[in-house]
Amino acid sequence: MDYGFRSRNGLNFFQIDSDNKVLNVAASGTYTIGKPPTAPVTITRAVITYPTPITTVDAPHVFLNPNNQGMYHSLVQMGAAGAWTGFYFDLHLMAPFNGSDCSGRWLVATFRSTSTPSEYDLRLRNANNEQIFVGADNLLVMTGFPINEGWTLDSRGGQVSGIYWSGCQMQWTGSYDDYFLASTLLGGKIYNGNTTLATPCGFHAGVRSTLNGYVGALVSSEGGTAKNGRTTFAARPMRPL
Structure with a gap:
């Protein structure tokens, strides 16, 4: 590695560097879709707008987690390179999803560090002096292999x-x-x-x-x-x- 941090403890291995990047949570929230108790009709599309645009060239990675059930399709990222503004997706209208609450939580993650370092913190930069990691980042932990x-x-x-x-x-x-x-x-x-x-x-x-x-x-x-x-x-x- 050229720029980064590596540690080893027994058989455990930890590495963050300019080549092996980590996903950092850039924004998160909840979505409403399906037929929640307060909705008079089925909501067929969830539209998410970020608090501020995400300025990465590559589109952010979108993750979803229904509170209980939810079957979705046709996710579309809104905005363009350097100014991603949100995303939307549709509900699968096959029973039972067309008559059930299919709401949940969302988050988007990028391979860029955007957090402000704490007073005492670790900060890593790449060859272009871009911040690639600080200890304040909320990283995604992979719990299931691709x-x-x-x-x-x-x-x-x-x-x-x-x-x-x-x-x-x-x-x-x-x-x-x-x-x-x-x-x-x-x-x-x-x-x-x-x-x-x-x-x-x-x-x-x-x-x-x-x-x-x-x-x-x-x-x-x-x-x-x-x-x-x-x-x-x-x-x-x-x-x-």
């Missing part, structure tokens, strides 16, 4: 409005404290051999042993066979938000 092609078919599929939805799932952490990386998992549609369709993902009520999802098809012969192959991982903030 997985792709980890999906297996389950029995939760069904037909809704002419679309044949195949249900799929992957192993998860079991904890309600863990967020899933949504900006890669929900960031677009897939081509299933017939057309492009949304691939909603999230959690069923009371279930955190698996992350679940659906893939749609317009013909019955394709229904029940397609699997989501996108990558995601579980993470939680190092400090309370």
Whole structure:
């Protein structure tokens, strides 16, 4: 490494440097979607606006964590490079999500340090004198390794409005404290051999042993066979938000 910090204790290893960057929480909050007790109708889209724009060139990483259940799709980042202003995503309107409260918590993280150092603190900079870490940063702790092609078919599929939805799932952490990386998992549609369709993902009520999802098809012969192959991982903030 050229610029950074490395420590070793027995078999444990810790490293933060200009090459091995860490994700820092840049903003967080809650979202309302579905049918909360106070909502007269189902809210089909959650729109999040950051308190201040995020000025990184690359789009921030968006993480979601439903309070209980929630199945979402079509996440879109708002703004542009150097001025990311927020994001929005839609509710999967298959039962039971279209009649349930699917609200939860969100956070966004970047590979840039934005915290103000405390009076006594550790600060690291790269060759361009950019701050890459301070002890005041709220880092994301990965609690589940990145997985792709980890999906297996389950029995939760069904037909809704002419679309044949195949249900799929992957192993998860079991904890309600863990967020899933949504900006890669929900960031677009897939081509299933017939057309492009949304691939909603999230959690069923009371279930955190698996992350679940659906893939749609317009013909019955394709229904029940397609699997989501996108990558995601579980993470939680190092400090309370």
